[in-house]
Amino acid sequence: MIEHLLVVVLLAFLAATAIAVIRLSNLYAAVMLFGIYSLLSASLFLVMDAPDVAFTEAAVGAGIATVLMLTTLSLASDRENEKPLRRGQPLKLVVVAVTGLALAWGTLDLPGYGDPDAPAHSHVAPRYIEDSPRAIGIDNMVTSILASYRGFDTLGEVAVIFTAGLGVMLLLGRTISSGSRSKSGGRKHGGSKSGD
Amino acid sequence: MDPILFERYPYWIAILLMMIGFYTLISRGNLIKQVVGLNIFQTSVFILYIGLGNVEGGAAPILRAGTDVYSNPLPHVLILTSIVVGIATTALALGLVVRIREAYGSIEEDEIRAKDADG
Structure with missing residues (x-):
């Protein structure tokens, strides 16, 4: 409760x-x-x-x-800018409201929050929960799925971060080398790569 | 709280947050505000997924003696991946904002368009 x-x-x-x-x-x-x-x-x-x-x-x-x-x-x-209201604001609100209501209507068909009998919990998940600690030898199931069962997925993730880091460096590299202002998103992002 | 209402409440708030992010994205002309809106949208999708993975009375998916019911670990793995991909796209978007600010001297969409129209 x-x-x-x-x-x-x-x-x-x-x-x-x-x-x-x-x-x-x-x-x-x-x-x-x-x-x-x-x-x-x-x-x-x-x-x-x-x-x-x-x-x-x-x-x-x-x-x-x-x-x-x-x-x-x-x-x-x-x-x-203090003049944020551009043309067509009512139309945008209508678009947002209609999208939101359509999504909320869609949730009526979803299993309820915390429902143990939901289809998502009864097919693939039990296998990971029962087998992964024994098969991989790690108690944390999220870790064993992330690093072992879906290792290639995580490798792809590294490629995405590498590409983004490369993009930021190419975008801002000139700024850094010309030394106009040395603080840049590129270097900060490099730090995030080693953290993950 | 009424259990029927509570069953849907997390999904509805997630959708509300999604729509707040969506509205920020399409209605504000400030580029940084748009990036913040995109991030709000993104986090609301995480909340929806983690909410769907929750099992009533379940424990966090870490093996423990005496516990049989665990929450579904698959959405957690999916969302871990998308958090990291999300920060990569945010970093790239912010890099573009800095570059646009350098080239146009502004991060307001209407001022940038006006400069483009002037040639």
């Missing part, structure tokens, strides 16, 4: 933070609130029994993403 209460409260906090982020025109405040949003979602993952996801989100989402955004702000301006 206490777990349900925590989920409800954390989700309400998340919604409030997201609405505050979209309404703020001070970009520093918006980015810091986004860091809080990431940390709140990390807490939610912990309550939802996903500790591995929680600490990755706390380190990467709340840590590295916030640092990267602050670095970008230090290179660009920190205030949003």
Whole structure:
């Protein structure tokens, strides 16, 4: 019961933070609130029994993403223009509302939150839960799936990060070598590669 | 809380967050605000997936004596991968923002368009 209460409260906090982020025109405040949003979602993952996801989100989402955004702000301006309402705002709200309602309608066919009989929990997952600790020899099932059963997937992930790092360096490399302002997303990103 | 309502509540809030991110993305002209919106959208998808993987009364998927019911580890693995891919795309987007700021002197979409129109 206490777990349900925590989920409800954390989700309400998340919604409030997201609405505050979209309404703020001070970009520093918006980015810091986004860091809080990431940390709140990390807490939610912990309550939802996903500790591995929680600490990755706390380190990467709340840590590295916030640092990267602050670095970008230090290179660009920190205030949003005060004339944010461009043409066609009502139409955009309608598009967002219709998409949201369609998705919410779709959830009516989903198994309920925490339903132990959901199809997702009855076919592939039991095999990993029962066999992976014995077959791989690691107690943490998430680790053994990530690094062993789906090792090639993780290798592909490394390729994605490498490509992104290469892209950032190519984009900003000239700025660094000309020495105009030495703080850049490229070097910060290099740090994130070794962390993961 | 009414259990029927609670069964859907996490999904609905995830969709609400998704739509907040989506609206930020299409309605704001500031490039950094758009990146923040994209990240909010992304995190809401993570919440939806982790919510779907949760099993009532289950433990975190780490083997422990005396525990039989675990949450589904597969969504966790999927989301771990997408968190890392997400930070890679965010870093690239922010790199582009810095580069655009250098070339145009602005990170507001309308000012950039106006400069493009002037040639």
